[in-house]
Amino acid sequence: MLSRRWLLIPVALLALAPGCGDGSDAASRGAKLARTDSAGIQILTPRSPVWDSGSGWRVPPDPVAVIGATDAAEGDPTQELYNVWSAYRREDGSLVIGNGGTFNVRLFDRRGKFIREFGRRGGGPGEFQDVNSVFAWRGDSIGVFDGVALRTTLYDASGRFGRVVSMPGARRPLELFDVLSDSRMVAILPEMEAYTTPGPRPRRQDGAVTVGFIGEKQDTIGRIYVQMVGLGEEHRDYFPPYGSIAVCGDEYVEYRTDRYEMRAHDFSGTLLRIIRPAIEPEPFTAELFEQWKRDYMKDMTGSSEGGGRMQPALVEKNRRMLAGALQPSVIPPINWLTCDRDGNAWVREYPPRGVRSPEVRYSVFTTAGEWLGRVNMPYNTSIIEIGSDYILAKDRDADGAELVKVYALEK
Numbered sequence: 001m002l003s004r005r006w007l008l009i010p011v012a013l014l015a016l017a018p019g020c021g022d023g024s025d026a027a028s029r030g031a032k033l034a035r036t037d038s039a040g041i042q043i044l045t046p047r048s049p050v051w052d053s054g055s056g057w058r059v060p061p062d063p064v065a066v067i068g069a070t071d072a073a074e075g076d077p078t079q080e081l082y083n084v085w086s087a088y089r090r091e092d093g094s095l096v097i098g099n100g101g102t103f104n105v106r107l108f109d110r111r112g113k114f115i116r117e118f119g120r121r122g123g124g125p126g127e128f129q130d131v132n133s134v135f136a137w138r139g140d141s142i143g144v145f146d147g148v149a150l151r152t153t154l155y156d157a158s159g160r161f162g163r164v165v166s167m168p169g170a171r172r173p174l175e176l177f178d179v180l181s182d183s184r185m186v187a188i189l190p191e192m193e194a195y196t197t198p199g200p201r202p203r204r205q206d207g208a209v210t211v212g213f214i215g216e217k218q219d220t221i222g223r224i225y226v227q228m229v230g231l232g233e234e235h236r237d238y239f240p241p242y243g244s245i246a247v248c249g250d251e252y253v254e255y256r257t258d259r260y261e262m263r264a265h266d267f268s269g270t271l272l273r274i275i276r277p278a279i280e281p282e283p284f285t286a287e288l289f290e291q292w293k294r295d296y297m298k299d300m301t302g303s304s305e306g307g308g309r310m311q312p313a314l315v316e317k318n319r320r321m322l323a324g325a326l327q328p329s330v331i332p333p334i335n336w337l338t339c340d341r342d343g344n345a346w347v348r349e350y351p352p353r354g355v356r357s358p359e360v361r362y363s364v365f366t367t368a369g370e371w372l373g374r375v376n377m378p379y380n381t382s383i384i385e386i387g388s389d390y391i392l393a394k395d396r397d398a399d400g401a402e403l404v405k406v407y408a409l410e411k
Contacts, residue, residue, distance in 0.1 A: 033369050034278075042273040044369030051373030057364070058410045059377055059391060065112040067095065068403030078106065078114040081402040086133040087384050089392055089406070090157075096142055097404055098134040103127070105134055105144055107159055112406075118159040119144065126153065126161045133176045138183060143214075145176045145185075152185075152214050165215040174210075174218075178247040184267075186211050186247045187218060190226050202228045209245055209252065211267055221269040224254045236326045238296075248339050248367070260333035262345070264367070275369050279349075281330035289327045297322065340386035343367055346375070381405070 034045040049056075068081050082101025089095055093110030104119035120127055129148035137143035140157040150170045154162040167174070170189075177186045190207040207226040210218035225243040241258035251272065253262045262275040297318065336348035345365040359376040366372065377383070381393040384404070391407040 032371070035369070041271055044273060044275045046275070046277045046365065046369055046371035049371050049373040056373040057375050059375060059407050060410065061378055063405035063407050064390075065110065065406040066403055067097065067108050067112045067405075069397065069399075069401040076114075078117065081404060083131075084394055084402055084404060085131070086135070087392060087394075087404055088134065088136060089385060089387060089390065090136070090140065095392070095404070095406075096134050096136075098131040098144065100131045103129075103131060105131065105142065105155075105159065116159055118155065118161070119153075123149065125164055128153070135179045137179065143179065147172065147174060147176065150174060167215070167218065169217045177245060177252075179214075180211075180247070180250075180267075184211050184213050185218070186245075186252060186267075188224070188226075188245060189218075189220075205229045209254075209269070221267060222254075222265060225256060236321070236324045237328075238325050239328050239332055241332070246337060246339060246345075248343050251367075255334060255337065257332045257334045273369075275365065275367075277363070277365070277371055279333070279363070281333045284328045284331050286327065288331075293322045293325065336382075338383045338386065340388070342388060344372065346383065346386065377407075 032046065032048045032050060034047060036043045036045070067079065069076075069079055081097070081099055083099070084097060085100055087095060087097040094115070095108040095110075095112075097106045097108065099106055099117075102117075103121035104117050106117040107115040109115055118126065119131070121129070123129065128144065128146045130146050131144060132147035133143075133145040135143045135145070137154055141162070142155040142157065142159065144153045144155070145151075146153070150172065151164055151166045153164050156162060173190060175188045175190075177188065179185055187210045188207045189210055190205055205226045205228070206223050208220045209222040209224060210220050212218035224245060225241075227242040228240050241256050243254065243256040246253045246255070251264050251266055253264050255262050260277050260279055260281070264272045264275070266272060331349075334347060334349070338346050338348075340346065343366070345367065346362045347365065349361050349363055358379055360379050360381070362375045362377060364372040364375055377391070377393070378395070381395050383391060383393050385392040386409065389409050389411070391409050393405050393407060395403045395405050397403055
């Protein structure tokens with residue numbers, strides 16, 4: 001599940017699966033992970049990767065399936081994707097994609113061939129005001145969460161309408177993160193006071209972690225730091241820290257981008273453990289900062305000098321703001337996080353979003369605290385879902401059209 005504002009990291013007490021590392025030298029692996037205890041809370045410090053150089057997992061650069069406006073599918077409206085925030089692969093390999101731009105859900109087979117679509121814009125049964133999340137519901141049924149209408153619509157496996165379930169007491173901007181195995185929904189509700197309280201200084205925005213069954217009132221089980229608001233145009237820090245949660249199994253984790261730390265909680269809100277990898281942040285050099293500004297402008301306008309589809313006044317405004325941008329001393333330790341279905345955390349570390357590179361580096365951790373090693377993904381891909389042998393990711397073609405790609409994950 002890919003969320004438009006929140007990013008995922010998993011936590012589950014899972015043993016490391018055979019084949020993930022060398023597995024033959026327990027003493028060596030123990031030396032790579034330090035364990036301490038503070039007031040009954042376990043603190044885990046991974047020191048070095050389990051995988052030896054040249055071993056580990058690999059993602060081949062060429063996808064095994066592509067959904068979107070490729071040359072072969074040009075002119076086919078069923079292949080045109082826009083505002084895809086969520087998708088997942090089913091047991092038979094078929095794909096469920098929430099296409100927010102057309103307010104519907106599309107089904108594709110494992111090779112990317114269109115099967116059918118359902119839903120449309122509106123407020124009636126089977127209609128959406130937004131398609132925030134699609135998810136598997138109690139087996140092979142399909143759930144669609146509408147964050148504007150604050151309700152969930154349930155369908156059978158073929159996309160046949162079932163029923164609509166409202167969320168009593170909910171208010172926007174509620175953001176669904178995941179649906180647990182017992183059918184409870186996990187969400188974040190950012191506080192709005194930070195937006196509505198006037199003041200000349202930036203203000204901290206926190207959020208409530210909520211959990212509850214679909215159709216029932218959500219219970220607050222914790223609070224996390226979300227971001228700073230009220231920064232204004234004069235604020236020159238392009239890398240302010242933000243925080244979020246991630247869900248996997250029977251736990252959730254809170255994290256912030258300005259520190260390499262993951263704090264695991266159960267769904268009563270109790271803190272269980274803290275994972276603090278011994279990874280030093282990389283310096284944000286002047287050369288890298290200038291490259292980031294050029295690439296940022298290119299991402300915004302299609303040209304490092306500005307222009308493209310952006311209005312000239314907005315181009316000039318962005319250029320002025322970038323000219324006064326503050327150079328960070330280090331690259332933010334955590335840039336992006338997601339998880340695989342086996343309970344391993346994939347931490348996107350480098351480069352920072354906006355700096356172009358042929359590949360993006362992910363560090364992979366078990367929730368027992370072991371640092372398995374690093375896996376590279378093609379640049380500009382946003383991971384949606386990671387299975388045992390595949391990765392589902394969002395990308396764009398040279399014209400900016402959205403694509404959903406399936407990559408093999410070799411272990």
